[in-house]
Amino acid sequence: MKITPVNDKLSVAHQPSEAEIAALGETGTTLLINNRPDGEEAGQLGTQAEAAAAEAAGLSYLHIPVTGPSLSREDVDRFREAVLAAPGPVVAHCRSGTRSLTLWAIGEVLAGNLGREELLDYGARLGIDLSGAARWLDAHGGGEV
Template identity: 70%
Template sequence: MTITPIDSRLSVSDQPDEAAIAAMPGRGFALLINNRPDGEEPGQPGSAAEAAATEAAGLSYLHLPVEGPTITREDIARFREAVETASGPVLAHCRSGTRSLTLWALSEVLAGRLRRDELAAYGRERGFDLAGAVRWLDAHGT
């Protein structure tokens, strides 16, 4: 699992295993957000297993499954609220971390803290391709 810090409240990653989840409190995380739909690929732990692992580790857990083209404004708002109201730093994950960062980046654009023409560089600086976020903004008239 590769963890990419986004800011002081949020980091994103690819799929953590149970050992990585168990180590999260020691790394300072308070909340794990799972942005993967169950059954996305074979061998994926799934939300029930992640919820059990986070509970055992003493972490909070949110399953907010999204797929790039079908992300809604409600998904973006729920993600942002979860990050902002968490009792400490948040690790959000999907298969690669891109969807999790996309949710955050879209929330930043919608809140006026990031311009859409900054998205490509914002993603590139963190090792991600945010072209899907630009397509989302185009499709939703933003």
């Protein structure tokens, strides 16, 4: 699993295996957020297996399944609140990390912590394309520059 640190609290990642989830418990991670819908891809663990692996590793677990077309303001708020409320480091994952960073970046723009004009460069610095986040903001009234 490739993990990309976003800040001191949040990292985003590719789909983890059960062994990789177990290892997160040894790194001080306190919360694992899964942003994938179940059944999105053959061979993905799925919510029940991830939740069990997270519990065995001593992690809290949250499932906020999103796709580009289904992503809502409620999803963004729920994700942001969970990250901010976690007592320690958070790893959020989807297939590649893009959806997880998209949720965070949209929340940062809406909270006024990141300028809309900075969004694409922010993603590029982390090696993740945030053009979907920019489109979401434009479509949902958060795209002011």
